[in-house]
Amino acid sequence: MYVNGKFVPENQPVISVFDHGFLYGDGVFEGIRAYNGRVFKLREHVDRLFDSAKAIDLDIGMSKEAMEEAILETLRKNNFKDAYIRPIVSRGNGDLGLDPLKCDKANVFIVAKTMSSLYDTMELKAITVGVRRNAPDALSPNIKSLNYLNNILAKIEANAKGGQEAIFLDHNGFVAEGSGDNIFIIKNGVVYTPPTINNLKGITRATAIELLEKNKIPTRVENISLFDVYTADEIFVTGTAAEAAAVVWVDGRTIGAGKTGPVTALMLKEFEKITSTTGTEIYT
Numbered sequence: 001m002y003v004n005g006k007f008v009p010e011n012q013p014v015i016s017v018f019d020h021g022f023l024y025g026d027g028v029f030e031g032i033r034a035y036n037g038r039v040f041k042l043r044e045h046v047d048r049l050f051d052s053a054k055a056i057d058l059d060i061g062m063s064k065e066a067m068e069e070a071i072l073e074t075l076r077k078n079n080f081k082d083a084y085i086r087p088i089v090s091r092g093n094g095d096l097g098l099d100p101l102k103c104d105k106a107n108v109f110i111v112a113k114t115m116s117s118l119y120d121t122m123e124l125k126a127i128t129v130g131v132r133r134n135a136p137d138a139l140s141p142n143i144k145s146l147n148y149l150n151n152i153l154a155k156i157e158a159n160a161k162g163g164q165e166a167i168f169l170d171h172n173g174f175v176a177e178g179s180g181d182n183i184f185i186i187k188n189g190v191v192y193t194p195p196t197i198n199n200l201k202g203i204t205r206a207t208a209i210e211l212l213e214k215n216k217i218p219t220r221v222e223n224i225s226l227f228d229v230y231t232a233d234e235i236f237v238t239g240t241a242a243e244a245a246a247v248v249w250v251d252g253r254t255i256g257a258g259k260t261g262p263v264t265a266l267m268l269k270e271f272e273k274i275t276s277t278t279g280t281e282i283y284t
């Protein structure tokens with residue numbers, strides 16, 4: 001594990017109770033995957049980490065190039081070819097007061113682990129949860145912050161109601177995203193996904209849109225409602241940890257034929273191809 005420029009064993013304690021990421025969720029993170037000796041969309045994830053930090057006025061204290069190199073070196077130190085990588089940047093050590101001015105510099109951690117699929121099934125049941133996605137004018141879902149309680153509340157509710165994933169609505173009742181992934185629905189051969197005002201600007205989401213366009217499948221970014229979800233022919237979700245998975249049941253309604261549909265199947269195949277053949281090489 002990388003900790004402020006040094007590599008240490010992962011079971012070594014590295015964080016102070018005065019770290020404001022720990023005390024207040026004051027910090028940002030990323031989820032990145034390496035496949036087959038290559039890091040998928042490394043620069044895009046590092047860009048998003050720096051954008052999240054900028055949005056909360058947090059100086060990471062290193063360049064994007066240095067962050068990329070630290071990520072690659074963490075993988076090398078572990079001899080990983082396939083891994084899930086978690087860069088974490090907290091506001092740093094302060095005192096028992098929330099003022100970020102009390103923290104003199106950011107703490108930077110990079111953890112890498114092997115990880116297979118997030119879900120034990122590739123055909124998920126989803127529950128629309130009562131808790132609404134954070135309003136963008138309160139805490140923008142675009143900031144990948146260390147405060148994931150909104151997502152965790154959604155997951156708790158989905159777990160309690162027998163779903164593997166949650167579907168969040170925003171405060172206007174539009175579909176926002178899952179607890180850890182973006183959502184796509186397919187109706188009459190057209191794919192729809194919500195604009196990113198109410199959800200994370202998913203890198204896997206952007207990849208899915210690219211792959212759909214490459215395959216000439218019409219794709220529209222527009223607001224969608226729960227009615228559109230219930231009556232969809234197919235639904236899939238995308239995320240770095242989640243990768244891509246079909247949703248075949250929502251709130252008691254079977255979606256389409258109740259199994260992975262043709263557009264989703266094509267997406268999964270294309271996604272596997274692009275992740276195993278592109279990306280930044282770890283060992284050069």
Ligand code: AKG
Nearest residue numbers: 031032180239240241242
């Ligand atoms: C990821 O997809 O990498 C995420 O960060 C989502 C949150 C999670 O599932 O841990």
